[in-house]
Amino acid sequence: MCREDIAPEQAAVIADSVSKTFTQWQRKEGVKGIFRQQKKTVAALEDVSFRIGKGEFVAYAGPNGAGKSTTMKLLSGMLQPTKGSVSVLGMSPEKDRIALMRRLGVLFGNRTELWWDHPVIQSFEWKKVVWDIPDEVYQRNLDRMTELLDIGSILNTFARELSLGQRMRADLAMMLLHSPELVLLDEPTLGLDVVAKRQMIEFLKWINREEGVTIMVTSHDMDDLEEMARKIMMISKGKLAYDGDFDGLRRLTGNRTHFTVITDGRRPELQGCRFLGGEHGAFEFETDLSHTPVRALLGMLSRTDGIRDVEIRRAPIEQVIARLYQSWKNEKGINNSEKSYDI
Amino acid sequence: MVDNRVTLKRYFQLLGIYARMDLASLMRDGKFMALVIAADLISNVSAVSGIFLLAWKFGGIGGMDRFEVLFMLAYGNLVMGFLNMMGGSNALFPSRIIGRGQWEHMFIMPLPYGVQLTVGIFPFTGSSTFLSGIALLIVAMCNLEMVFAWWWPVLLVLLLAASMVIVVSLSYLFSSLTFYAPVQCEEISSTVIYNMERAMTFPLSGMPAYIRYPLLTFFPAGLMAWFPTMILLGKATTLENFYPAVFALLTAFTATHFFKKGFRHYVKKGINRYVSGGHRS
Numbered sequence: 001m002c003r004e005d006i007a008p009e010q011a012a013v014i015a016d017s018v019s020k021t022f023t024q025w026q027r028k029e030g031v032k033g034i035f036r037q038q039k040k041t042v043a044a045l046e047d048v049s050f051r052i053g054k055g056e057f058v059a060y061a062g063p064n065g066a067g068k069s070t071t072m073k074l075l076s077g078m079l080q081p082t083k084g085s086v087s088v089l090g091m092s093p094e095k096d097r098i099a100l101m102r103r104l105g106v107l108f109g110n111r112t113e114l115w116w117d118h119p120v121i122q123s124f125e126w127k128k129v130v131w132d133i134p135d136e137v138y139q140r141n142l143d144r145m146t147e148l149l150d151i152g153s154i155l156n157t158f159a160r161e162l163s164l165g166q167r168m169r170a171d172l173a174m175m176l177l178h179s180p181e182l183v184l185l186d187e188p189t190l191g192l193d194v195v196a197k198r199q200m201i202e203f204l205k206w207i208n209r210e211e212g213v214t215i216m217v218t219s220h221d222m223d224d225l226e227e228m229a230r231k232i233m234m235i236s237k238g239k240l241a242y243d244g245d246f247d248g249l250r251r252l253t254g255n256r257t258h259f260t261v262i263t264d265g266r267r268p269e270l271q272g273c274r275f276l277g278g279e280h281g282a283f284e285f286e287t288d289l290s291h292t293p294v295r296a297l298l299g300m301l302s303r304t305d306g307i308r309d310v311e312i313r314r315a316p317i318e319q320v321i322a323r324l325y326q327s328w329k330n331e332k333g334i335n336n337s338e339k340s341y342d343i
Numbered sequence: 344m345v346d347n348r349v350t351l352k353r354y355f356q357l358l359g360i361y362a363r364m365d366l367a368s369l370m371r372d373g374k375f376m377a378l379v380i381a382a383d384l385i386s387n388v389s390a391v392s393g394i395f396l397l398a399w400k401f402g403g404i405g406g407m408d409r410f411e412v413l414f415m416l417a418y419g420n421l422v423m424g425f426l427n428m429m430g431g432s433n434a435l436f437p438s439r440i441i442g443r444g445q446w447e448h449m450f451i452m453p454l455p456y457g458v459q460l461t462v463g464i465f466p467f468t469g470s471s472t473f474l475s476g477i478a479l480l481i482v483a484m485c486n487l488e489m490v491f492a493w494w495w496p497v498l499l500v501l502l503l504a505a506s507m508v509i510v511v512s513l514s515y516l517f518s519s520l521t522f523y524a525p526v527q528c529e530e531i532s533s534t535v536i537y538n539m540e541r542a543m544t545f546p547l548s549g550m551p552a553y554i555r556y557p558l559l560t561f562f563p564a565g566l567m568a569w570f571p572t573m574i575l576l577g578k579a580t581t582l583e584n585f586y587p588a589v590f591a592l593l594t595a596f597t598a599t600h601f602f603k604k605g606f607r608h609y610v611k612k613g614i615n616r617y618v619s620g621g622h623r624s
Contacts, residue, residue: 101451115364132453
């Protein structure tokens, strides 16, 4: 699964056979359970290997408890692997922590790095001193972030007074003040409304495209991930289950496509297509393009009476991934190299 | 090779930004500032007045006259006042940093941990105890019938440093346990230090050995004020003069060893929800 096509010197991140285990307490029901509580070893990550090239924008996805945050913490030096090794920008997060943190940006959506009882600009000035950011770099980045993230009006507001969307934008701006080469974002769109989310996504795409910043982002919102990232790595039960592009991911689940037909009111019977729902002359179907190619589908539709219009679109990535999650849930183990999806 | 050393100039820059932020907090509004200062004054006066009034009423305690007692109380205030001022960001109570999961913020800062812990000062909001210590020390010295040699201020500074090292070392020693049980031990350092702070105000002169010795060894509250006061007032033997420094060195080495060991465990074995008794959420 590891993408060996990225040479080590071109890699921003290299995870080599990384495993991380934890212990959990287990308590069974009944009186016996009170006195005989047991420890259980949990593998948060198991033999995970991957590479992220410099300048890539990679989505890192997986169900709850799959090991996403653990990976982020390993890459940012907050945890050390039980087995295997991690290299970030050619450095060891454990041994070269200080040098690495000058070039790395980390943002966890559920926690803020802003000083809670100070205005946003105070946190930025604090960061300038602690990160030892040269004046011209600081001013250039501050001006740019203020404009792109539209935070000019909140710079003098105390962090505890900010809305979640404002806080996330301020956190993001603060994270980028030292011009990091690699950015690790754990759930950056968590809890954001539509407008705030759009701003965040557009901004991340911009810094990746224009500044060449390598980005690794986790989110549960798959549509967001597909819009932002060009690659996706999927993790399940601590193992890397997929590393490739989004189209490849779709093909894994059978290249399903959704289409809507507008009719004179009758519901058409279409062979090889699954009816999803609809009424009053608008009906939605799903089909697998690997079995029913577009040409065959269009031919079938043209031969069907009463059809006035057709709209074909790819299956939402959200549904593709939901199917994957469900299939993983039903499996006892995962074989990375030869995985069969029974969907 | 990247140079990770922090120069003195940079260290003062870091102290400066925290000092500016503390001043800005204090100056946010006049009422808030007045409340903070009044609360600190009341609390400081209350902390020392009980023992001093007893000494005043009985003309001294256990062989120490009333101004020697006041000197001891002032010394204790200087020790705790300086540490409170310098330990603004819970640097004096690392178990809170670990127990609350705040070490994760420290991992991503490009500074050595030691620097991060010592630059987070609160010189304005946290200085009242220290300032009251200076005031009490001056009053006590003016009323003590004693001639102070030229080297006496140097001895005072060295003993203050030794007492502070002991307090900080004990705090870090007990905080090492928090790496293994973050929730359970979150407040362990404050419990130890606050209890020592309460015990340090009692003059141990005239106390039986079975009370005095434990308070100078296992629970060294006596080294936070009383024993150094005896040295500074010329009431200790030559050998005893070195005891606080030796004790400080031993506790510092022990604390460093166990804190580093706990820290290694913390990053190896995991934190947060993964460890039994992980951070409170």
